[in-house]
């Protein structure tokens with residue numbers, strides 16, 4: 001069982017890399033952002049509660065996102081591993097997550113964090129806005145707000161995993177394949193030690 005937190009600011013490449021990792025390692029992927037967007041699309045109660053947060057680029061309330069992850073873990077008990085993309089995003093989420101995993105006899109093996117400068121993040125997201133249809137991609141002020149929220153509320157989660165010796169920053173600049181190679185190298189080193 002390999003449990004990976006894929007971390008980094010908006011547009012750093014979490015979703016792109018997760019898809020490749022799923023294929024290579026045969027593990028599952030959950031993006032809390034994707035899960036929330038599906039709830040909004042389906043018009044569910046949860047979706048209605050979070051629409052305004054996501055549209056402004058603010059974080060959704062911890063308890064709602066934690067519920068999404070709890071459901072996911074419950075429904076994916078027999079997998080070879082998981083990629084958690086965009087979760088945890090606050091220290092409170094990280095603490096709750098550890099408790100949740102521990103109660104199943106599980107834990108996070110590593111957090112891979114993709115480092116990409118702000119200018120490049122903004123350019124990537126503006127480009128993606130042409131096709132993504134995401135409400136939080138279409139306005140440059142919302143994109144900048146997402147980056148600010150990351151720095152103010154989320155970046156600190158790296159310290160949480162760093163204290164556990166599980167934090168691995170990776171250069172997120174280069175081709176998708178180059179970044180993928182760096183991530184795999186890191187994962188393989190950790191897997192060998194297990």
Ligand code: AP5
Nearest residue numbers: 010011012013014015016032033058060086089124128176
């Ligand atoms: P979420 O969906 O997680 O969005 P995000 O973190 O802002 O990240 P993105 O999905 O925009 O980018 P990504 O890192 O996946 O990059 P991608 O691979 O797409 O969250 C959205 C919202 O949901 C949050 O703002 C919040 O409201 C809510 N939310 C989610 N989780 C939450 C939580 N835990 N707690 C509270 N609220 C939560 O790549 C971006 C683009 O760049 C793509 O077009 C891609 O093709 C391109 N690209 C990728 N790699 C490269 C490369 N190496 N070179 C050039 N281009 C590249």
Ligand code: MG
Nearest residue numbers: 014015031033
């Ligand atoms: Mg994503």
